[in-house]
Amino acid sequence: LSILLSLLVPAHTTRSPDCGGILTPSGLRYLAEVSKPHAESVLRHDLMAPPAPDPSPTSPSSRNQIISVKVDELSLTLIPDTGMRLSIEVDLGITSAPTTTKEIRLSILADLHVEMNPEENLELVTSDCKPTLEEVQSTEEMDSKPSGSDVDKQINVEKICLEVSKLLLFPNERLMSLAAPFPITPSCQVQYLPLAAPMYSEQGIVISLQTTFQVAGTVIPLPVSPVPFSMPEPASSSRSHLILAFSEHFYTSLFSALEESGALNVSLLSSLTTATLAERITQMGSLFQEDLPVVLQAVTRSSPHVVLEEDKAIVKLFLTAQIGAGSSLFQSFLSVNVDVTARLHLSVADTRMIISVAAVEDIELSLAASDVGPVLAALLEELFLPTIREEVPAQINVVLRQGVFLPHIASFTYTDVNITIHKDYVLIPCNLQLEARIK
Incomplete structure (x- = not known):
């Protein structure tokens, strides 16, 4: 069964499964x-x-x-x-x-x-x-x-x-709802497309899906996984009604779509002001005549990457933060590369997968450009690391708070969910529950 999903897919580069499910x-x-x-x-x-x-x-x-x-x-x-x-x-x-x-x-x-x-x-x-x-x-x-x-x-x-x-x-109307686009953010949508008719094994009905993401109504091109995702073999006597599986590539594609939509670009208000900063960086004093709050405007400089290990999901974000001041006219005086490695927490509510940044494991800061002379890495960390460590996860969690809809058909929701993270994939065994009202 471990190769069933890959067998379902024609051998061409633009269509490759990155998730799937087994109805037991x-x-x-x-x-x-x-x-x-x-x-x-x-x-x-x-x-x-x-x-x-x-x-x-x-x-x-x-x-x-x-x-x-x-x-x-x-x-x-x-x-x-x-x-x-x-x-x-x-x-x-x-x-x-x-x-x-x-x-x-x-x-x-x-x-x-x-x-x-x-x-x-x-x-x-x-x-x-x-x-x-x-x-x-x-x-x-x-x-x-x-x-x-x-x-x-x-x-x-x-x-x-x-x-x-x-x-x-x-009926067929509900089967078609499986491939409906679902919102992630106001400008970003996810859609699960079946690649072929399901296969029938002793373990259940196996379906392979390819995820597409739309930003502002346009499907964005994403790199195809070099290895087609194959459904892990479930326990032969699984009591769960349904087993969903998502590849590492799915999560990387999700964060890449959020990056493309601009959702990962964040503005961070520091507790520092230009006056307090001038005490540590002397050339600051000549740039600003009045005391202004310091702001970090962080944008992605390359695509995020998700790594799945046993019982652990990690996201790596690669940002560039323009550090500056000014409310009406932002004036940048430092450009800092920020590499964040953070652990992800996964849960399910109804038919949505809730993804949140649970803990920052590592942050690397390096000076990219400066209008105030050389600044040592240790000083950058002392001045800006606390703000980045606290605010980057908080703002990304605001973006992700609505969750990502799982593949599902209308009128059914998921209960008794048990998420397990493995190397290269996430497994979500769950039970079906008919909603009280059927429209």
Whole structure:
């Protein structure tokens, strides 16, 4: 299974998976469980709808009416290398006279799989459907029993089979929502694009995704990972409904997109003023006639990089800080390269991954340019390190506070999440939870 995702992808350079997921047999069982009342509602609507008026004289057979619909059993099972099998058992109560009732068992056995259509959207397809009708019990006398064809007219099994996928809670509209763009910041969006139809293994339904990022509505080019991401093999008896996995390349791409959007450019207000700074850097005195607050305007000078190790996620930021003063007209007098290495904390809220800078592990400052003469590295650190150490993580956390939406389909959220960070990838086993209201 560890190479399943890489096998899904055509061998060309512009499309390469950087994340993916496995819907486990436990997840399929949950989807079947929450689909049961939905299926009953759909069947009740379709089967108990008043029949069209019959212009012919009323006959005993035309008075048949379905008075109850109860889904007794609904199950989804995995068929490795093929797809899923949907099994539904429905008890129907039918009356043809005030005192005459019968119970019919409608059984549906359908084979389903997910395809990628020409528009590159995932689509749930029925490859085979076998309905059967069987009378369970009746209060009628044998000689007055209507024919089986009469029941068939009342229950359009062919129509039920044609629309059998709508009995589940993830019809094609919801599958398409998987690839919807989600906001990260007001100007930056993330989108997860399926690269191929899912594969079916004993561990579950495996899907590979490629992440794209948009800045101001335009997809930004990002370097393709030199090695296609392959889904790690889960424990064979995983109790989680879903296992999401994200590569190291995904996180680097995320921070690169934030850099491209300008979200990592920060303005830091120092506790220093030009007067207090002039006490340590003598040439400062001739630049400013009045005492002004010192400001650091930091911009990225090269793309950020994320490194994943066992139980540890690290982001490396490469900034250049223009240090200056002036409220209306900013005047820079120092340019300092700032390299920040910080640990990331990952968590999940609903369907969003919350990423925050938890602790700064290392900061390196080096003088890039100066209008006030040479400044020793030790003095730079003494003057500006406390502000950078405190303010850079705080301001980046403000940018990231809304979180990054995980791949998900409409009406479902995630619970019982357990994030584990490994070398080169992050694993997120979780359970599905149907939201209270379905729109």
